[in-house]
Amino acid sequence: MNPYQILNIDYRADKRKIIEAVALAMRERKFSVQEVAMAQKELLNPIVRAAHNFLQFIDVKPLQKRLTLIRPQKQIIFDLNRLSIFDENP
């Protein structure tokens, strides 16, 4: 299970936010008490949290950063006129 999903928080959430999220999750009862408790326990443990941060989130920014996006010069585009070469006799 993804503890971030269970507690509906993002990876930047600090301890206070985690505890608030636990209270909310308990009230919402979307997940069982055990699941919520386990999510809290995992996110409060820095090692387990680091493992979850690695697994649950992806960062595509470094992959996009290395790309150089240069738009080519605008071309003169001629208008489209319907061709009659494919026309059938009506």
Added chain:
Amino acid sequence: MLAKAEKLFDKGKYLSAKKEFEKAERISPQDNITEKLKVCKKEIEKLKVKDLIKRGEKYTRKKKLRDALRCFEEARMISGKDDGIHEKIEMLSKRLQGHDINMAARNAEVAGQYLKAAGLYEKVLAGSKKKDALILKRAVCLVKAERYEDAVSAFKDTSPNSHYALYNYGFALAKTGQYGKCLNAWDNIAVKNNDFLKQKKIVLSMMAEDIYNRFDSAEDFAGLYKEGKYLLDLTGQQNLVELVEYCKYAWIKELWKDEQYETIWELLLDFPAKIDSALIALYAKTCFKLAKKHGTHLSDLAMFWLTAVYNDKLSGGFSLEETETVRQKLIRMAEDLIKKDVNPEDETAGSALTCWNIDKKLIENIHTLARDRKDMVHLVCTPRFADLFGKSAQILRLIKENKNFFKNTEDYLTTGCYYSQAGQSLYYLEARQYKKAFDSLPEKINPEKIDSNEFVTYGILKVKFFCGLHCIENGKEQPRRYFDTASVLFDLVPDYEKELIEKAMDSYELDELNRYEEALDIIHIKRPSKGIKEALSMVMSRRAIEMYNAKMFNDKTLSIILKKALELNPENEFALAGMYETNVDLEVIKLEKALSRHKMNKACKIAIESEHERVRTCFFEFMEHAVETMFDMDSEDNEKIFLLKDSYEWCARVDDSHPILYDISVMLKSLEQR
């Protein structure tokens, strides 16, 4: 006259009958004639209606709808009944109406009133059977009327497949900014007309321009990626490469949120030539999610996950020790996942776990070797990853430079082998997939030369050796071809020789002994080591005795084989014991042969010269029986005395203190006293 009329009436010729009846009535009116005339009239009407319907149907078939309608209407008027005529009249009226509208539509189209034509075609559509053709006509009219949006939706109700339909559909799509779809439709037009090809190019330029415009507004990365990829594949426009790549990652980000890992994997499937830590992590995480969701991609998971978690970028603010703990936690998470999916019947999952265990150990070694060298940390990866991204040669160099790091030669060679061309075979071997292991061995290299190819050579030697062992244990084929290089392997890793010897020594089953003997025999030619000699001697003697006991050959053959076994190992006690027994048996056979032919001098010589007591015992047992028979036989005493004296002499020659001499003396005395 009346008789003629009646005759015609009976024959059903009502028209002629009517004329005759009328004539008769004119001469002499009678009630029965009036009745007959009524019948005739009715029958004539019936025939007329029948004929009209027939003609109407004929006209319908010939598409002369107006004539047909006239016939049916006349028939209805005459008969005054419905009989399905009404339905036909209605149908024909509708068709005629549609026909008229259709004509009007055509006329409007010819006159260039396309919108009007489109409207008229739509009207005809409702009652027509040829819907597709009419929809197409309407859609093209809408294109001609420059009502492109309407045209596109009209085309959606049909499946354009003629060049005419495809072109107009594509044109409407292009005019509504759907350039990709336009090109898709136009791709199905196999016409190389210059104007058309020029127009295609214009649409391609429009599409590129549109992609850039939409990219600026940063929406719908999925669509942008698909169209950009399509355009890129079609035109090879290099300026699109990076834009498409950018859109791909942006789309992947959205897909990750929606847990669409299968699509992400499809997008990542074209492995790039070079890969960095961010991409490794993306591959690893996607594999993990897919493995968790579907139990698939286990092999890829091992390859990417271990490489990702050993990546130096993992540390992210942690101390060295903490990073190691996080790494171990991540390794455990993936390992649990793989183990969870392993069941004894699933070969893929089983081999994934084997690969995982191998890779885990290997990457640990490479990590230890490279972690402190900045120029080397990028080499910390699994063998299959190294092969895929061109790192194998560098890793092999690193291994070679650090030979002393490994606990022994085998550890060194095995590690190197996994990163070499023979690596895949070794994976198969560890997964006990012997055929695959053997078949996937790289092109044979000379196993005698251990230099730069030492790892590949080792792989070939090891795979061949273990395939040979498997073959011996399973007996599916002759092991000969697997053991011709075993001696080279034993020079490198003597433990494998010990393993073979132990297994051979523990073998007792005849077929298995046979195969071990064949294998050891081949090895012995190139490597006559003490161990191999001993094992071959043992296997040989054990097999010979097994065969002898199964009466598959005689003492003589047994003796020859045992002698050969003893030549290999004179201390082979099993062969020695066997040899002793065989020699005794052979002498006994010779003795029995001599005795049975009454060659007593020869028999005495064998008994005297034999080293085995059993041979003499055999001689005296024979003599005891012979002497008793002589004494009791029904013949003259003189003759008995003569024979017994001869026997006494023969026995005394073999053993002058044997008790049989006393017995013979007693017999002689008793005979002489009679």
